[in-house]
Amino acid sequence: MSSDSVVRGLRHQLVDRLRSDVLSGYYAEGQPIRQDEVVARYNVSRTPVREALIQLAEEGLVTTTPNRGARVAKQAPDSIREFLIPIRRIIEVYALKLSFSRLSDEQFARFDAILQKMREACEANDYAGVAEQDIAFHRSIIEMADEPSLLKIWTTLVGQVRMHFQQSHRAYDDLMDVYREHAAIVETFRGGDVEESASYFAQRIGDTDASAMFEDLLISKKSKGRTRRKKS
Structure with missing residues (x-):
C-alpha cells in the first residue's frame, strides 16, 4: 500500500470520528474544535486534522474563521x-x-x-x-x-x-x-x-x-x- 493511500485512509477515519463527535453532541454547538486537542486525543498529526476540518466545513458541520480555527456550526432553528x-x-x-x-x-x-x-x-x-x-x-x-x-x-x-x-x-x-x-x-x-x-x-x-x-x-x-x- 502506498503512503498516499495510508494518508487518505487516516484522513477518512478521522473525518468519520470527528463527524460522529459533532453529530452525537460530544462537541456542543458553537464549541471550538482545537487542533491540539484532536491531535492528542486521536494520536495523529496536524495535517489530517486540518484536512478533516475542511471537509466537515464543506458538509456544514463546522465553520472556520482565519486565525480563529473551527467551531461547531449552529443548527437550524x-x-x-x-x-x-x-x-x-x-x-x-x-x-x-x-x-x-x-x-x-x-x-x-x-x-x-x-x-x-x-x-x-x-x-x-x-x-x-x-x-x-x-x-x-x-x-x-x-x-x-x-x-x-x-x-x-x-x-x-x-x-x-x-x-x-x-x-x-x-x-x-x-x-x-x-x-x-x-x-x-x-x-x-x-x-x-x-x-x-x-x-x-x-x-x-x-x-x-x-x-x-x-x-x-x-x-x-x-x-x-x-x-x-x-x-x-
Missing part, C-alpha cells in the same frame, strides 16, 4: 427543523428501497455491530453514545445506496437536526427501547419484503406531527401554484 425531519425520512426510505435488493450478510453484520454498541450505550445510560450509534445506523442505510450525492445531502441535513437525536432519546422512559426499535427494524429487513420494511422504517423516523405539517405545507404551495397559473 426549531421552526425549520420541523420541516427537515420529514425530508430526512424521504431520503432514508428512498435509499433503503434503492439498495434493498443488495442487502447482504456483510451489511447485516454491520447492522449487528452497530446494534451491539447501541445496546451497550443504552445499558450505560450513555446518551451521547446512543446518539452516535443511532446516527451510524441511519448513515449505514444511506451508504448502502452507494450514491455520493445522496450521502452528502443527508449528512448536511442531519447536521442541521442533530439535536433531534439527543432530545428524542431523553423522551424514552426506558432508554433500551431505542435499541429495541432499531433491532426490530433490522428484523423487518431480514424478512425480505421491501415495501413492508420501508413502511415500518418510515414510521420510526422523526415526528409524525412534523410530517403532517410538512405535507400541509406542500399542499399549500401546490394550491398557490395552481392559483398563479389560473391568474396568468
